[in-house]
Amino acid sequence: MTVTVRFAPSPTGRIHIGNARTALFNWLFAMKNGGRFVQRFDDTDIARSKQEYADAILYDLHWLGIFPDATEIQSRRFGRYDEVTEWMKAAGLLYACYETQEELELRRKIRLSRKLPPVYGREALKLTPEEREALEAEGRKPHWRFLLPNFKHDPFDTERTEIHWNDLVRGEETVDLASLSDPVLVREDGTYLYTLPSVVDDIDMGITHIIRGDDHVTNTGVQIALFRALGAEAPIFGHHNMLTTSGGEGLSKRTGALSISGLRESGIEPMAVASLAVLIGSSENVAAMPSMSELASHFDPAATSKSASKFDPDELIVLNRTLLHKMPFEQAQDRLSALGVSGDQAEAFWLAVRGNLDKLADAAGWWRIVRQGPEQTDELSEQDAEFVREALELLPEEPWDRETWKSWTNAVKEATGRKGKALFMPLRLALTGLASGPELADLLPLLGREGTLARRP
Incomplete structure (x- = not known):
């Protein structure tokens, strides 16, 4: 079995350091196991997904040193999702629901007032054909829920149903399906939420390992149940801790906080980003790794902490400085040439100044001083x-x-x-x-x- 992983962002914005962490975990895991890396764009949200973001994500990944073995696009696979949806409806695994958001919220509050868990009560399963026809005559269109296998015979008599998996990062994990609402897989307008296309793609694309943020831990129980319902063996899961800003706020593609493009444009080296993104919040000391293969040798998903890690951009400068101070001229030559640093003295110049640089672009200032002299010497008495x-x-x-x-x-x-x-x-x-x-x-x-x-x- 060839280890096959995937990185599956929605192309709704530029990826940030937290997204890069997930991509790098998958890339390094594939690298260490001789596996394949699939880049998948989960673009079923047609209104917000844009090709320019997909292109930018690929550019950012290439800059980091990640080169996918295959690229897949969900919006080209709607026919496949439709086929699976119809099969699930026929098998009684999907059922039609007609409640509005207001009605669902009212039911949730009633359950809470009775000290009951705020899960969906499967009221739609009690509708008669006549009642469904009447609702549709009112103009209501159904959304479709996946009937979780958390009962023996009567879906209204749920019982504790544990889904277990040995998480690559967190160790033994358990989710009780009886504590969850049946998830909506298809919206009223016929569009798909994340879960069904993701599971269908993972099956069809032979994904063996899913490594992602720990905000998906609860989702994993539902997804494993869906894999089984579709007659497939679930992949091995791993859930790494999340990165936050130094103030504790979450990162978002929409806000652009700590975007990879922004870090690149500010002059940060890709291996500085990769080193910090992978090693922060792990038992490894955060150090500047000169290459992806070196970083892979220090990568162990099981060494990652379970609690969120605060990302301090100032640490990138320290790592950046370390990389530049050790960078051979051959690696810097083309970029120096683009800054105007070339000729017989270029290598000697680089070896002289690299130990004083925070960013490679700073070399241009020293080249100007060497070639043209200081701008002023007013400080001399x-x-x-x-x-x-x-x-x-x-x-x-x-x-x-x-x-x-x-x-x-x-x-x-x-x-x-x-x-x-x-x-x-x-x-x-x-x-x-x-x-x-x-x-x-x-x-x-x-x-x-x-x-x-x-x-x-």
Whole structure:
């Protein structure tokens, strides 16, 4: 059996870090098990689903390093869902209901007032053919509920009916079907809710493992019952904890909170996003993984906490910095070239500045300083400016290498008596215009003697 997983968002907005967590859990699980990853768009909500969002989701996944083995689209499979629906109606597994939302809410309140669980009482099963005809004559159209198998003979005499599964993340889980209302699978207008198309697709597409957020735990009991009703073995389920904002709010595609596109546009590296999305809320320390294969070696769904994890975007900067500080020139070369960083000095420049970058785009500023000089050196006092002019007179002849800085500053120290910060800070300000930055021993050969002298205050 080939392990087959799926990531099945609704294309109603841009995916965020929480959605990416689910996608990455599935991708890494497939990677570790030599399996397949199916990208499925659950777009049965025609009014809100848009092709532009589907395209954007695929782009975001590719940017993260996820490349689906297949792409499926639910809106192209309505005929299949219709076929299953008709079979379920004929088998007595779906039954017509005519209550309005107001009527259902009133019944719910009555049950609560009687200290009864607020589940649907299956009143529609008691309707006679004549009563159904009368309701339809009023203009009512039925919605269709799945008759849960939580009784022996009489559907009005429910009994505790436990659905068990060994969750990949949470361990042994149990849902009592008697505590649930029969779920609506088909709306009054004939459109489908999530459950039926999802289960039919999972069967038809050979999905072996379903890994998703723990907000679906209760749904799983119903879905396992539906798999069985359709004569199929249910996949293995895993429910990871949810991510929230640092303030504890949930994430939403509609609000765009922490969207993958937004993180990408802000300059965050994909492996910084992937590392934090996967390792946060697990027994593993959150660390910047340089590749998806390395991340896979640290991925264990069973090591994930059961409680929600707060996502702090500031942690991404720390991970981003770590990745950049270790990034080889070959990996950064094309992106540096797009920033205008190219030529014979590009590699030496990258090795000199990468340890001081928060984001790769920051390299452009240092390239400008190296090539054109600092924008201003106003922070130099007249005394320090005179010191820099004296120091520049002591510059050695070329060729220069990394040792040039040491030999030059030793000569300056001997000639002026300055040492420590009083010696180094004025030189740094004159050469870069900034009080901190890459090692000047690395920058000096890039500036060259002529470029250094050009920075005389």
